[in-house]
Amino acid sequence: MPSSLHNPGKSIRGGVQDFLPRLVLSPTIALTLVFTYGFILFTTYLSFSNSGMLPSYDLVGWANYTRLFKLRAWSIATTNLLIFGVLYIGICAVLGLLLAILLDQRIRAEGFIRTVYLYPMALSFIVTGVAWKWILDPGIGLEAVMHDWGFTSFQFRWIKDRDMAIYTIVIAAVWQTSGFVMATFLAGLRGIDREMLHAAEVDGASTFALYRRIVIPQLRPAFLSAFVVLAHMAIKSYDLVIALTNGGPGISTEMPATFMYSYTFTRNQMGVGAASAEIMLLTIVAIIVPYLWSELRGNKQ
């Protein structure tokens, strides 16, 4: 509570009210400083050190970064991130927008349907991953069911195909998150001034033009926040990959986060792992900082 509402210095109560928020917040701030920013600095240091199984403090310059970019697994991981990121964000945005527009047509049972679409978001990625792993497994999932029903020519074995497996991760991730994007867009749609739409309708605008020229441009802030959330989820995606394909077949679905974990903790090349974590951090920073900057600048105006 802002202390300016009261008259500080006059009463003890005012003093406490001035002091209490800082007291309550200080552990959080201290924890964030140490465990977020402190460890970011520590990881940065490790990425320039020759750390192997345990952290070491002997600096080796850019050696870990040079090694990192020579590794096949890393180039597979970054290519996968690119494929996954573009498709995941793109499909989620389109699907989310479409669902939001349809839900916004003042339909019956909207609350129920909205909940249905939003529910996958409440699941952990591990659960999503395991469920889709079974669904997509040709031996027990979709393909097996279709065969049992007599459609013996039906084939869907992407999860076993090293060129297609990355797209199964897109499928599971889109299923999980498109409901969230829908909710974001729906909130944006509800914020649009109905008067404006009526005016456009009176002027004879078609529904398509209405959405293209008035509604969708006004959803820009909703789209931006959805983009930022999805982008960092894409870069951090770890548990879904582990549960769904565990990086396989072969190493065809390796992602930066799984790469980081395996180099840091199982391959005892902590320096390379830290370097890959730095690259992931920088990628996220490149997305978040311009966003925050535009947000903060926007607030000032």
Place this chain on the structure above:
Amino acid sequence: MVHSRKALYLASVAFAASASLASAEGVEVLHWWTSGGEAAALNVLKEDLAGQGIGWEDMPVAGGGGEAASTTLKARVASGNPPDAAQLLGMALQEWAAEGSLGNLNAVAEANDWDSVVPASLKALATYEGNWVGVPVNIHRPNWLWINAEVFEANDLTPPTTWDEFNTVAAQLQDLGITPLAHGGQPWQDATIFDDVVLGMGGADFYRDAIHNLDPEALGSDTMVAVFDQMRTIRGFVDENFSGRDWNLATAMLMDGEAGMQLMGDWAKGEITRAGLTPGKDILCVPAPSTTGSYLFISDYFAAFNVSEDEKASQEALAASILAPGFQEAFNLVKGSIPARTDVSVGEFDACGQRAAADLKEAQENNTLVGSLAHGTAQTSAVQRAIFDVVTEHFNSDMSSEDAVEELQIAVESASY
């Protein structure tokens, strides 16, 4: 890996709990033996120690290959509070010793004459710069070929002893509509087959040159090209859905007769006996093709971490108990492995265990006892995983053998620095 996060969480809870108990009497032991049989085997040790008045502070971190346990161990050591003993595979023991985190057990080793009862190859991994830093618990053999006896008898097939015979038999099984080889497409399982092929096609000396010494000439040799050719042939003998399958499900395929053979270590016996079948009778065990006379091994060790003087006594008692003949027999009977010392009677063991013990002796005499790459007994984890990458990528793609050999050399070079 799926469980690693949960395990990590549990481990941190266990850590918090154990930290408050740190002053209590007893040995704290970090291990990943959490399945029914393994836990029962450990009980033997607990009771043994209880008899000597030493308490047992259990610190189990679930997860078959011990990946989660290894992460927990690093956290404990980095925070300056290592357990008294931790279960490790051979090369990890060496890596920890190189970090200077391990104490030594020379006094116990001398008192119990470990030098003369522990096979030299095991001793090489349990000692660092001449000091005993850990104690071996068991010997597993990964180069077994398991065969469904009923399928082979019904179709009048003979268990193959060479890779050529294997290819012929597998082709016959395929013609009969039986999956020749039950296999799970996980990097360590692919590497288990790779181990067998390298040892089978090149022999123990070649295996040592290529895998243990990373000799560029051996890694780039024609033999290695032939190894990858054979891997490609084997790829044709697994079913379509092999990718990602767990090894025990592959063993189930073998027991159901859906598949004819499986290349897997002797821990498969646990699955076989649990299904009410007899290893050596219903499911035959023969050395992996062309590896008769050679013995790949994996040993679990308990590493002795640096501990304070007052904890040293209980740590030494633990080490002595682990290698005592009585415990070796009782534990390994339950675990499915064979004793880590050569003077223990194996009369009680099943046919496969007895065969393993006899083969071990022979391999020791012929100097053909070699540590397994797939199971952390040949290389540091950096090099091991780099080789896994190539093997598993080759197995899952149409990469040519020549390209695989080249990739192998690059991977090994960039991982060993």
